[in-house]
Each structure stands twice: as C-alpha cells, then as structure tokens.
Amino acid sequence: MKLPVSWLKDFVDLSGLEIVDIARILTMAGLEVEDISFAGLPLPKKDDHGFKVSGIEWDRDKLLVAEVSAVNPHPNADRLVLCDLFDGKEKHVVLTGAPNLFKYKGQGKLPKTLKVAFAKESAVVYNGHSDAIELLKIKKAVIRGVESSSMVCSEKELGISKDHEGIIIFDDDAPVGMPLADYIGDAVLDVKINPNMARNANVLGVARELAALTGRKLIKPNYNFDTSGASLYGMVKIDISQPELNPRFVLGLIRDVKIYPSPYWVQRRLRAAGMRPISNVVDATNYAMIEIGQPLHAFDYDVLEKRKGPQDKITILTRTASQGEKLVTLDNVERTLAPSNVLVCDTKGALSMAGIMGGLESEISGKTRNILLEGAAWNFINIRRTANQHNLPSEASFRFSRGVHPALAEEGLRRCLYWMSQWSGGKVAPGIVDEYPLAPKxxxxxxxxxxxxxxxxxxxxxxxxxxxxxxxxxxxxxxGTETLLVKAPLFRMDIGEGIVGIADIMEELARLYGFENIPESLMADPLPPQRGNPSLEAENRVKDIMVALGLQEIISHRMTSPEIEQKLLPAGLRGELPEYVKLANFIAPEKRVMRRSMLSSVMNVMELNFRQKESLALFEIGSVYIPKAGALPLEPRRLAFAMSGKRTEAAWDSKPESNYDFFDIKGVIEALFAALHLNVKYVPSVHPSFHPGKCAAIDLDGSGLGVFGELHPELAEHYSGNAPVVAADLDLEAILAALPSGYPINAISEFPPILEDIALVVDEDMPADRVESLIKKSGGEKLVAARLFDVFRSEQLGKGKKSLAYALAYQSPDGTLNDKDAADIRNRIVAKAEKELGAKLRSS
Amino acid sequence: MLDKLEKIEKEALKTLASVKDKANLEKWRLAKIGRHSPMMNMFSQMASLSKEERPAFGQGINRLKALLEKEFEDRRAHIKQAELEESLASEKLDISLPGRPVKMGRLHPSTQNLRRVLGILAEMGFQVYTARDVESDEYNFQLLNIPPHHPAREMQDTFYIDTGNNDESEKQVLRTHTSPGQVRAMREFSSQNPDNPPPIRIALPGMCYRFEQITARSEVQFNQVEGLVLGQTITFGDLKGTLSEFARRMFGSHVKTRFRSDHFPFTEPSAEMDIECYVCGGKGCSVCKKSGWLEILGCGMVHPSVLANGGYDPARYSGFAFGMGPERQLMLRHKISDIRYFWGNDIRFLEQF
Structure with missing residues (x-):
C-alpha cells in the first residue's frame, strides 16, 4: 500500500521524526516498509538507514510556487507558449509546450493567475520526455529563437507521479514564492499489509499505529457535516437477504453536486497512493477509502429514481445472483454472474457487484446531480472468491477480501459525504439509513x-x-488487581477470545513494548530425550559413500512429465503409462506430474552435462511418488546414479583411454555394499532400460535391491550422448532396512602369508562368481584372499574354454604356514573345482 | 724399498685425483689397493728383507695402505655426492605444470548447507524429524490456522494434486512449507502420553513447493528447515535467545540480530529475524540491498490453536517455531544471483562447491 507521509500527518504529529525513522518504527512493528519514494523532502544523509529509497529532494531556492499572469504565443512555434511568470521575487518569461496551457493562449492578462510549479535555472528535475528515469539540470537554451532558462513542471518532472499530460496547476490558494518542498514536498512509503494487518490498509490505521508506537496522540478525522433538505429516512428501503454475506448496509444522500475535477492536493494524494483521479465525487469515495479503509460506492440517485415504479420507494436489495444472471459493469463489460456472487440490486434488477465493481447504468457521470452513497460490509471470503473468479482485483476488493469491520461502513460513509460536500458544493440530506442485521461480536x-x-x-x-x-x-x-479485561476496538476483527485472544493481546503488547526491549534468554525447559533420526543418518552415510567413490550429488526438480520418464524405455518397449501423482495446476506440461523414476531425473541431468565434460559420474537420492487410491501417495526414497565418458580425465602427459563400462559401475556398487556391510549377489537380469546382455539385478537374501548395467543402446538417441552410459537404480528404503546393526572386524595375523597363483580352466559359460565362491568355500578359513587377476582364452585351451587366474593368500592367526599346509589347501580347492565345476588346473 | 713405496704413493694419489666416476674408481681400487696391486705385492717382499730393514718397511707399507684406503673412501664419498648432485640437478621438474586431475565426488551445495544448519541445531539439542512432501490440505493449511479461502493462502501459491476427488476436505497439496511436520510431530509425541506429552525440540528439513514461474528469483521447489520447541516454560525471550545463538553459530560469533514483528497464521506473536549484513557489517551494500540487514528466518510463538491441534494443551504448554531457507543462505554467502542454478545441476556450478 502506497502511503504519502503528508497524508499521515493529517492524523498524527510526526515532528522530530525523519522519514526513515517513521519507516523503521512501522517496519519493526509489523508494517514492513518495502521502499520509500521521495518527492521533494530531503533524502536520508547516510546509507545505513535500512531502506530502499528512490526519488529526489527539491532545491528550496530553485523550485518554487509561482504564478502565471499571461500565456502568450511563441513567435516561431505553434505548439509552444511563453508564460509571464512571477516567482514571488522576480519576473520570468517561461517557455513551455504544456497542452493544459493552450486554452489560455493569447488571452492577454489572465483574470485569475495560474499557480504553477516553477523550476529556475540549474534546478535538477526528472526528464519528462524520457521513458527511463533520468535526471536533468535545467540550462539556458535557445528554442526556436527564444531563450529559455527555466521551466514550469509536470508531476513527472518533479517525481510525484508518472503524469506528464500537462504541467501542475495548483489550487488558487497556493502561496506564491514558497519553496515547493515546503508546499507539497512528500515521501511515499510502500507498506506491506500482512493479513493480520488488514485493519491498517488505510492512512488512519497506520497513523494510529504510529501514534501508539511513538506515544503521540491520534488526531481523529472529522465525520460531521451540515445537512439540509428532505431527510433520507423514509425515502429508501434496504433489504438484506443473507446477513452472513452482507452484515451491514448504510446509505446516505447528497444533493445538487457539481461534477468537477478535484482540488489539486486531492489529486496529488490520490496519484501518490496509486489511484487515478476522476472527478470530485468519485475521488471522494476513493479518498475516504484510502483514508479510513472503507470502500464506498456512489449511485446516480436519479437513475435509481427513474428505474423504480412511480408509486414505489427506492428499495436496495442485496442477494446472491441467480443462475446465468448478467450485469454490465462500469468498465462496459457484460459479466455473467455465478450463484455465489453477491449483488446490490433494486426492484428492477442488479445495480452492482457487491464490493467489487459498480454497474454501468447507475454510474456517476458528468450529468449526475444527486448521489446515493453506499457503505456496506461484505463477507471477505465471498468477496475474495468473486474477485478471483472474475479476475477483478481493485483497491476495494483488496480491502474487502481481507476483512473490513462493519463498524467502518458508517464512518467511511460519513467521511465520504464530508469530502463530497467540501469538494462538490452538494448538500447532504439529513438521515443515514442503516441496516445492520449482523454485528460481529x-x-x-x-x-x-x-x-x-x-x-x-x-x-x-x-x-x-x-x-x-x-x-x-x-x-x-x-x-480486581490481578486481571485486566481487554475489549477489542470496534474496527478490529483479528482479536480472538479465550486462550487465542490472550495470544493475540500478547502480540499487541510485544509490538507496543518493542521486540527489541524483550531480553534474550536461554531455555530453562528440560532437554527432550535425544532420539536421533537413524533413517536420515543412514541416508547421509550412503551419500558420503557415493561421494567417496567419486560421484557428484545432484538434486533435481521432482516435477516431470510421463513423456520425459518414457525416454528411459526404447520405443518398442513402452507399455502402458504407470499411474502418476498428477498436479491439478502446473507451471508447464513438462512439469505436470511428480516423478516416479529416479533414474530419469539423473539421466536428464546427465544429458544436460554431456557437453560440459568428457567424463560424468552423478548420483541422486530422493523420493519418488507412487499414488495410492484414497490416501496420500507413497514417497519411497531411491538412489540412482549414472556414469559415462572417459574413465580418466585428460592430463598434459596422458590422453584418456577407455570409457566407463559395466564393470566400472559394478565396482562402485561392490564398494557401496562392502562399505554398508551388505553381502549381496548379482543376478543376470533383463530390464527394458538396459542392454539385455549387460544388466544385473542386486539380490539380498532373495529380495531385490535394484538393477544396474549399461543403458540400452537405443536410449542414446533419447539422451543425445555419445559414449555408452552405465547406470543403476536402487531401492534405498530396502537397502537402509537391511543395514546390519553392527559387524565384526577380523583380527590381523602377525604371521606372514603364503602367496600363490592358480589358474583354473572352466567352460566359457561358467560364471566367475561361482568359481570364486567355490574357491573361498573349499579354501577354508586359512584362505584369506582370492583375487581374480586374469581371464584368458586361447586355442591351446580349446574352444568354449576360459582360464580364470586367482591370486591366493594363505595365512593362519596361530603360526607360520609351511609348504605342506599350502599344498593341502591348494589340493582341496583344485579337487573341489574339478569335481563340482569340471575345472582343470592349468599347468604353467 | 722405501723409495719404491714413495713412488707407489705418489703415483696412486696422482691417478686418484683424476678419477671422476664409480667405474674408474673401481678400476683404480683394483689397480692400486687390490689384491694384485703393486702395493699388495710389496707385502710379500717383506720376507726378503733384512731384520733391520723390516720394521721401517712394515711401518711404511702399513701407513701407505691405510692412507690409500682412506683416500679411496674419501674419493668414493666425493663421487657419490657429486653423482647425487648431478642426478638431482638433472631431475628438476617444472613444478608449474598442472597436476593430474583427480576425480572427486561432492555433495550438492544444498546438502552441504543443510547439513551445516542441522549440525548446528543438533548441537543445540534439536533432533531431525522428517515428514512427507505430498500433504493433505488439512495438515498443510487447516491445522495451521489457515482455513479455506483465508487471505493467508495468498501468501503461498499452492500446487494442488489432481486426485480425481474434488471434495474440499480431501484435497492434497505439495507442501508449501515444512510446518505441516510440526503437527505431525506433535501428534506423534502427544499420542505417546496424551495426558502429559513430552517436550519437543526438533528440526524439520525438507523440500517445499510454490506455484510460481521459474525465474532467477523464484523457484517451484526449495528447501526449508523448520524448528519447533515445545515445553512448559518456553517464552518469547527464549525464542530470541535461542535464535540469536543459532545466528552466531551459523554466521559468526559477533553477528547482531534484530527481531521485527511479522505475521504467520500458525504463530502469535510472529517475528522476522534479520542479521546484520556480514558482508558490509551493516553499512549497506549490494548483498543486503543497502539495508544493512539480511532477512534470515521467520519465527514466532506457536499459536494456541496449533498446539491444541497437535494434542498439547495451550494452557500448559508453550513453544516457538522458526523456518529458514538454506538456498537463500547460500545465495547470500556466495553471491549467487540466479536461484535456478540449484536444481539446474550444471556441473560447472556444482563443482565450485
């Protein structure tokens, strides 16, 4: 909300406070000032004031109120005029092209001087002709043969508003010779209004806060005016059909208004507050709303008079719209209303959308003479829905949709009638008709x-x-002495009762006492039992292992699309789409569901980075989302990772050699499970995302922990990578659930091991892990290591045969082994291998 | 005979002086002090000398042998040293050549900072409590004092789940904040002992979602860390003391904090904690946008209705809650101007951490 400080000063004396002090006091108390725009007043001297500021200070010697006594034609230019101007001390001839002076051109001496904003030579103002915000210093220049060294200013040139339609013409009582800074110098605070501060979405509310926070007195607005003519009582009737939607409706009447532009000071304030001045009576409704917080609506009384039957009284009805009901609103749009929309009607039909926008027919026009003024209270939820539904945000719906207390309906109406009578010459009729069926507690x-x-x-x-x-x-x-009974003021709807009310009052006390004055303390409450979060700790351990294994962690968007996830399947192998957790509202079609595949997330990031590096190894841990009918979805965590490109990075003396392949990712997986102390097995597997011959499933005691392998070559097109990708997609929940609570550490033998190599010739299709597990089993506990170091095929071995060579280590914790011990172990291994695997010891 | 010895000595020392390497030294050794060298042969001639001549000759030849052996050792040491020096000199590297690249794994910057925040909170007695991403409207809003159509909902643009069920009460959302975890935790703990629920001190980290366009300044998902303290004597002073202590551990032992009034539907009173800008020390700079302060976290005393919704009697229990954004902290600390970097996962960004 934009709040001119000059307006605040109508209600609270702010003398002795710098603008930034005011902003700081408000900010600390919950009315955050988001920026300050200066128009004339001095800017803060130091930088550490804590606010975003903009605008200029007006030079008190060079920017003055002045009067123009004649507007003469320019000898060489039709679109320029020369003004005879007096600045209180000196006379000047000022050249301008302001269109709002043309009508005075060539009239000679004006019967009544025009009061204008005058900038002398070397004054700094904004460039009114530039779209950008640009300062300029006024210099002597010759324009079409006439010398010019000063100017008359528009609001834009002074930084008051964006208005550059013409120059400012002040009200007649403007004091000639007064520095502009003293006359209209201002600063506009942009205040953020939180939902709990809805009551302060107006000048009076903020002034009240400032008065309370600085210990000053609030100057109450004047709600009184003279009345004359016939009373409104008995002339109109109000009929509220649903008080919970319309708790109060108040009407007042003002007769014989003359429609003019508002006084300049009113227009300036409205523009500073972000509103467009229209005419004195319309401006009065907006002015009173900004001032008091009550949105108001003015009807052309004579239109209502014409609409009613000759015998009837004007009857104002409020009701919800009927199905398909239509109303042409004052923006000349025919709107189809929903049955939840509330309307203000007369007996003939709808007049306006309650609290949102008036109807075209009963709108104030240049011919309006008599005005029936509405001040009403509406249900804020209903207004919010209606405003959203018709996409009609406005200053009125902003306030109504946050809650305006019904007490303000009459105050706002009175304040508005007061201003209307001041500005339009109209006479307020005695009597205010008030229907108030539902007063809030x-x-x-x-x-x-x-x-x-x-x-x-x-x-x-x-x-x-x-x-x-x-x-x-x-x-x-x-x-008594121990209890204070606190009754909330009439304009507040945010104070509850009972224990909630106490909390609300505590907040008010804390704000007024000052948060900064409440001393810091350390908790005296006992420390709750420290339980830890084993699941998160285990997840962190897995992350640390992956990092130690050289992989980079990524975190992706969890929103994706089924099409993106389908990229993980070769075109021919795509079945039906799985069920997704779908978003009802989404920012883009490619982010319309929650991911089901962690590997898809990782592959998207791989693809993004293929061009950045010749070697990539990425992992991600996070949730996937599985819908569950009638319940919240499942959110199991998964671990996926992928590697692609060169196994080593290029250095100045070595070129990278081979690419990552199946056994690189298997190495990572083996290291991961070894570090987690899980004894898993690897089973050849078929999975549509993977190369059918290069895919394995990870098995732990009969249950699967995930798959890994080389991605199916067809997927290369989907991800536009060059090198093969090896990847894994693991069930983190299953892995974490299987973690052992502890594991024993083997003692280290003091005695030297005997090392020897053996090579076993087996059939080509014999899995290496069968050979290894047989060696380990038959070697017994003295076989402490068996490492495959060579796989060899040759003509000598014969077709369909391979030789697997193992480096074995024999060792005992009890003593040094001798050759005979070694021979015993070896013979046992070879005998078993011959018997169970049909293997032959390869003679060297 | 002694002349002969003298001649041998002179000749041996002269040739030794010109020996420059190990191979020639060995040749010299064989020739001059080896078993078949002239000097050694002289020993065998001792027998042929007269009794009177022998002592002098013996002394002479023994002295000569000792001398030559010592000279040999000295020479050998000298040559070894010279060779070492030559070898060291010839092996000099251009140490400015780059080292071989090492493959290093890293945690995502968000994880790194999340761990730091949670680590500090753990030291202060806050246990990690994790909750779900897809929430019911009830937990994300209603139990936190945000009924349907409440203006506070506009503060948080929400992603709704299409469940095929339009029933208001059955609505599901992507959590807009970690606060629904507060109620989940309170309910879990209070159900253990409904008459006398235990005190709570937890940290709730997690991904949150807002329905916004993705721009340099706004993202659809972001991490949040929330804290919740409940007990029978917790006050607003404790909130200030605890959070200032957190700020000092997180941002430096001298950092100043400021609490200003703000609004959250689920706390009352509510506050925003700012810290004095650690880049400019409060003087105003581009990081703090000339304000001298950095907005770090929102906080407040837990609203009585939320306590009651969690099974904690607001007449007996009080507490405070706070929430902060780890990505925002990283952006401030590392002057990152584009929030899209975080989930963009460009390796050139990630590798800088």
Missing part, C-alpha cells in the same frame, strides 16, 4: 501478569499493559 479477553510472563518472558505491570493497549484503542478495565 466484540472480543473480550482477560489477561493477567502471569500470562505476559508465560508468553513473553518479561514482567510488564498490568497498569503499563493497560496504557499500551489503550494507545491502540483497546478498552481496558481492571477486574
């Missing part, structure tokens, strides 16, 4: 000093608390 909260201590940790005596709360217009009374 005024919250009553009991607080004690113990409550304050319990919540805030400080001792605020109840007397002091009373004083603080009263500064925000809470009505406080002692009940």
């Amino acid at each position: 005024q919250s009553l909260v009991k607080i004690s000093q113990k409550d304050i201590k319990r919540s805030l940790g400080i001792e605020i005596p109840l007397g002091k608390a009373k004083e603080l709360l009263e500064s925000l217009e809470f009505d406080c009374a002692f009940e």
Whole structure:
C-alpha cells in the first residue's frame, strides 16, 4: 500500500521524526516498509538507514510556487507558449509546450493567475520526455529563437507521479514564492499489509499505529457535516437477504453536486497512493477509502429514481445472483454472474457487484446531480472468491477480501459525504439509513501478569499493559488487581477470545513494548530425550559413500512429465503409462506430474552435462511418488546414479583411454555394499532400460535391491550422448532396512602369508562368481584372499574354454604356514573345482 | 724399498685425483689397493728383507695402505655426492605444470548447507524429524490456522494434486512449507502420553513447493528447515535467545540480530529475524540491498490453536517455531544471483562447491 507521509500527518504529529525513522518504527512493528519514494523532502544523509529509497529532494531556492499572469504565443512555434511568470521575487518569461496551457493562449492578462510549479535555472528535475528515469539540470537554451532558462513542471518532472499530460496547476490558494518542498514536498512509503494487518490498509490505521508506537496522540478525522433538505429516512428501503454475506448496509444522500475535477492536493494524494483521479465525487469515495479503509460506492440517485415504479420507494436489495444472471459493469463489460456472487440490486434488477465493481447504468457521470452513497460490509471470503473468479482485483476488493469491520461502513460513509460536500458544493440530506442485521461480536479477553510472563518472558505491570493497549484503542478495565479485561476496538476483527485472544493481546503488547526491549534468554525447559533420526543418518552415510567413490550429488526438480520418464524405455518397449501423482495446476506440461523414476531425473541431468565434460559420474537420492487410491501417495526414497565418458580425465602427459563400462559401475556398487556391510549377489537380469546382455539385478537374501548395467543402446538417441552410459537404480528404503546393526572386524595375523597363483580352466559359460565362491568355500578359513587377476582364452585351451587366474593368500592367526599346509589347501580347492565345476588346473 | 713405496704413493694419489666416476674408481681400487696391486705385492717382499730393514718397511707399507684406503673412501664419498648432485640437478621438474586431475565426488551445495544448519541445531539439542512432501490440505493449511479461502493462502501459491476427488476436505497439496511436520510431530509425541506429552525440540528439513514461474528469483521447489520447541516454560525471550545463538553459530560469533514483528497464521506473536549484513557489517551494500540487514528466518510463538491441534494443551504448554531457507543462505554467502542454478545441476556450478 502506497502511503504519502503528508497524508499521515493529517492524523498524527510526526515532528522530530525523519522519514526513515517513521519507516523503521512501522517496519519493526509489523508494517514492513518495502521502499520509500521521495518527492521533494530531503533524502536520508547516510546509507545505513535500512531502506530502499528512490526519488529526489527539491532545491528550496530553485523550485518554487509561482504564478502565471499571461500565456502568450511563441513567435516561431505553434505548439509552444511563453508564460509571464512571477516567482514571488522576480519576473520570468517561461517557455513551455504544456497542452493544459493552450486554452489560455493569447488571452492577454489572465483574470485569475495560474499557480504553477516553477523550476529556475540549474534546478535538477526528472526528464519528462524520457521513458527511463533520468535526471536533468535545467540550462539556458535557445528554442526556436527564444531563450529559455527555466521551466514550469509536470508531476513527472518533479517525481510525484508518472503524469506528464500537462504541467501542475495548483489550487488558487497556493502561496506564491514558497519553496515547493515546503508546499507539497512528500515521501511515499510502500507498506506491506500482512493479513493480520488488514485493519491498517488505510492512512488512519497506520497513523494510529504510529501514534501508539511513538506515544503521540491520534488526531481523529472529522465525520460531521451540515445537512439540509428532505431527510433520507423514509425515502429508501434496504433489504438484506443473507446477513452472513452482507452484515451491514448504510446509505446516505447528497444533493445538487457539481461534477468537477478535484482540488489539486486531492489529486496529488490520490496519484501518490496509486489511484487515478476522476472527478470530485468519485475521488471522494476513493479518498475516504484510502483514508479510513472503507470502500464506498456512489449511485446516480436519479437513475435509481427513474428505474423504480412511480408509486414505489427506492428499495436496495442485496442477494446472491441467480443462475446465468448478467450485469454490465462500469468498465462496459457484460459479466455473467455465478450463484455465489453477491449483488446490490433494486426492484428492477442488479445495480452492482457487491464490493467489487459498480454497474454501468447507475454510474456517476458528468450529468449526475444527486448521489446515493453506499457503505456496506461484505463477507471477505465471498468477496475474495468473486474477485478471483472474475479476475477483478481493485483497491476495494483488496480491502474487502481481507476483512473490513462493519463498524467502518458508517464512518467511511460519513467521511465520504464530508469530502463530497467540501469538494462538490452538494448538500447532504439529513438521515443515514442503516441496516445492520449482523454485528460481529466484540472480543473480550482477560489477561493477567502471569500470562505476559508465560508468553513473553518479561514482567510488564498490568497498569503499563493497560496504557499500551489503550494507545491502540483497546478498552481496558481492571477486574480486581490481578486481571485486566481487554475489549477489542470496534474496527478490529483479528482479536480472538479465550486462550487465542490472550495470544493475540500478547502480540499487541510485544509490538507496543518493542521486540527489541524483550531480553534474550536461554531455555530453562528440560532437554527432550535425544532420539536421533537413524533413517536420515543412514541416508547421509550412503551419500558420503557415493561421494567417496567419486560421484557428484545432484538434486533435481521432482516435477516431470510421463513423456520425459518414457525416454528411459526404447520405443518398442513402452507399455502402458504407470499411474502418476498428477498436479491439478502446473507451471508447464513438462512439469505436470511428480516423478516416479529416479533414474530419469539423473539421466536428464546427465544429458544436460554431456557437453560440459568428457567424463560424468552423478548420483541422486530422493523420493519418488507412487499414488495410492484414497490416501496420500507413497514417497519411497531411491538412489540412482549414472556414469559415462572417459574413465580418466585428460592430463598434459596422458590422453584418456577407455570409457566407463559395466564393470566400472559394478565396482562402485561392490564398494557401496562392502562399505554398508551388505553381502549381496548379482543376478543376470533383463530390464527394458538396459542392454539385455549387460544388466544385473542386486539380490539380498532373495529380495531385490535394484538393477544396474549399461543403458540400452537405443536410449542414446533419447539422451543425445555419445559414449555408452552405465547406470543403476536402487531401492534405498530396502537397502537402509537391511543395514546390519553392527559387524565384526577380523583380527590381523602377525604371521606372514603364503602367496600363490592358480589358474583354473572352466567352460566359457561358467560364471566367475561361482568359481570364486567355490574357491573361498573349499579354501577354508586359512584362505584369506582370492583375487581374480586374469581371464584368458586361447586355442591351446580349446574352444568354449576360459582360464580364470586367482591370486591366493594363505595365512593362519596361530603360526607360520609351511609348504605342506599350502599344498593341502591348494589340493582341496583344485579337487573341489574339478569335481563340482569340471575345472582343470592349468599347468604353467 | 722405501723409495719404491714413495713412488707407489705418489703415483696412486696422482691417478686418484683424476678419477671422476664409480667405474674408474673401481678400476683404480683394483689397480692400486687390490689384491694384485703393486702395493699388495710389496707385502710379500717383506720376507726378503733384512731384520733391520723390516720394521721401517712394515711401518711404511702399513701407513701407505691405510692412507690409500682412506683416500679411496674419501674419493668414493666425493663421487657419490657429486653423482647425487648431478642426478638431482638433472631431475628438476617444472613444478608449474598442472597436476593430474583427480576425480572427486561432492555433495550438492544444498546438502552441504543443510547439513551445516542441522549440525548446528543438533548441537543445540534439536533432533531431525522428517515428514512427507505430498500433504493433505488439512495438515498443510487447516491445522495451521489457515482455513479455506483465508487471505493467508495468498501468501503461498499452492500446487494442488489432481486426485480425481474434488471434495474440499480431501484435497492434497505439495507442501508449501515444512510446518505441516510440526503437527505431525506433535501428534506423534502427544499420542505417546496424551495426558502429559513430552517436550519437543526438533528440526524439520525438507523440500517445499510454490506455484510460481521459474525465474532467477523464484523457484517451484526449495528447501526449508523448520524448528519447533515445545515445553512448559518456553517464552518469547527464549525464542530470541535461542535464535540469536543459532545466528552466531551459523554466521559468526559477533553477528547482531534484530527481531521485527511479522505475521504467520500458525504463530502469535510472529517475528522476522534479520542479521546484520556480514558482508558490509551493516553499512549497506549490494548483498543486503543497502539495508544493512539480511532477512534470515521467520519465527514466532506457536499459536494456541496449533498446539491444541497437535494434542498439547495451550494452557500448559508453550513453544516457538522458526523456518529458514538454506538456498537463500547460500545465495547470500556466495553471491549467487540466479536461484535456478540449484536444481539446474550444471556441473560447472556444482563443482565450485
């Protein structure tokens, strides 16, 4: 909300406070000032004031209120004029092209001087002709043969608004010769209004906060005006059909208004507050809304008079729309209304969309003479839905959709009638017709000093608390000496009752007392039992192992599309799409479901990085999302990783050699499971994403932990990579569930091992891990290591045969083994291998 | 005979002086002090000398032998040293050549910072409690004091799940904050002992989601770490003390904090904690956008309705909660201007951490 400081000063004396002090006080108390835009007043001198500021200060000697006594034609240019101007001390001839002076051109001496904003030579103003924000210093120049060294300014040139339609023409009472900074110098605070601060979405509310926070007095607005003519009582009737949607409806009447532009100071304030001035009476409704917080609506009384039957009274009805009902709103759009939309109607039909936008027919026009003014209260949820549904955000719906207390309906109406009578020459009719079927309950909260201590940790005596709360217009009374009865002021809807009310009051007390004045303390409460989070700790361990194995962790978007995940399947092998957790609203079609495949996430990032590096090894741990009918989805965590490209990176003396292959990823997996102390087996497997001959499943005691292998060559096209990709997709939940709680460490023998190699010739299709497990089993406990170091095929061995060579180590914890011990172990291994695997010891 | 010895000595020392390498030294050794060298042959001639001549000759030849052996050893040491020096000199590397690249795995920067935050909180007694990403409307909003159509919902643009069920109460959302975990934790702990629920001190990390366009400044997903403390004596002063202590551990022991009033539907009073900008020390710079302060976390005393929703009697229990964004902290610390880097996973970004 944009808030001119000059307007705030109508309601609270801010003398002695710098603009940034005001902004800081508001910010600390929950009305965050997001930026300050200066228009005339001095900018803060130092940088560490804490706010984003913009704008300029006006030079008090060079920017003055001046008067123009004649507007003369330019000898050489039709679109320029020369003004005879007096700045209080000196006369000047000022050249300008301002279109709003043309009508005075050539009239000679004007009957009434025009009061303008005058900038002398070397004054700094904004460039009104530039779209960018650009300062310029006024210099002497000759324009079409006439010398010019000063100018008359538009609002844009002074940084007041973006308006550059013409120059500023002040009200007649503007004091000639006064520095502009003193006359209209201002600063506009942009204040963020949080939902709990809805009551302060107006000048009066913020002024009230400032008064309370600085210990000053709030100057109450004037709600009184003279009345004349016939009373409104008996002339109109109000009929509210659903009080929960429309708790209050108030009407007032002003007669014989003359429609003009508003006084300049009103227009300036409205523009500074972000509103467009229209005419004195329309501006009065907006001005009163910004000032008090109550949106208002003006009807052309004579239109309503014409619409009713000759015998009837004007009857205002509020009701929800009927199915398919239509209304042409004042923006000249025919809108089809929903049955939940509330309408203000007369007996003939709809007049306006309640709290949102008026109808075209009863709108104020240049011919309007008599105005029926509406001040009403609406259900904020209903207004919010209607405004969203019709996409009609406005200053009125902003306030109504956050909640405006029904008490303000009358105050706002009165304030608006006051301004209308001031600005339009109209006469307010006696009598305000008020229908108030549903007054909200005024919250009553009991607080004690113990409550304050319990919540805030400080001792605020109840007397002091009373004083603080009263500064925000809470009505406080002692009940005995230990209890304070606190009644919320009429304009507030955010104070609850009971224990919730106490919390609400505590917040008010803390704000008024100052958060900075509440001392910091350390918790005296006992430390809860420390349970840890074993599941997260185990996940972290897996991450650390993956990092130690040289892989880079990634974290991807968890939103994807089925099409993206289908890239993991060769075109011919795509079956039906699985069920996804689908988003009802999504930012893009490729982010419309929650991922089911972790490997897909990893592969997307691989693809993104193929061009960046010749060697990639990435992993991700995170949830995938499996829908479950009638319940929240499952969110199991998975671990996926992929490697591709060169096994080593190029150095200046060595070129990278071979690419990552199946056995690189198997090495990572073996190291991972060894580090996790899980004894897994590898089973040849078939999976559509993987090369049918280069894919394995990981088995732990009969249950699967995941698959890995080389990605199916067809997928290379989908991911536009050059080198083969080896990848794994593992079930992290199953892995973590299987982690042993502990594991024994083998003693290290003091005695030297006997090392020897043996080579066994087996059939080509004999899996190497069968040979190895047989060696280990038959070697017994003295066989402490068996490492495959060569796989060899040759003509001598014969077709369909291979030789597997193992480096064996024999060792005993009890003593040094001799040749005979070694021979015994070897013979046992060879005998078993011959018998069970049909192997032959290869003679060297 | 003694002349002969003298001649041998002179000749041997002269030739030794010109020996420059191991091979020639060995040749010299064989020739001059080896078993068949003239000097050694002289020993066998001793027998042929007269009794009177013998002592002098014996002395002479023994002295000569000792001398030549010592000279040999000295020479050998000298040559070894010279060879070593020559070899060292010839093996000099251009140490400015780059080292061989080592493949290094790394944690994602968000994980790194998340661990740091959780580590500090753990030292302060906060246990990690994890909760789900896809939440019910009830847990994400209603139990946190945000009823349907409440204006506070506009503060958080929400992703809704298409469950095929339009029933308001059955709505599912991607959690917009980690706060639903508060109620899940409270309910879990209070159900253990409904009459006397245990105190709570937990940290809730997790990915949160907001329905926004992805730009340099906004993302659809981001991590949040939330903290929750419940007990029978917890006050707003404790909130300030605990969070200032956290800030000092996280951002430096001298960092100043400031608490200003703010609004969250699930806390009352609510506050925003700023720290004095650690780049400029509060003077105003581009990181703090000239304000001197950095917005670090939102916090507040747990709202009585939320306590009650969690099974904790608001008349007996009080507590505070706070939430912060680890990615935002990283952006401030490393002057990262584009939030899309985090889930973009460009290796050129990740490898800088």
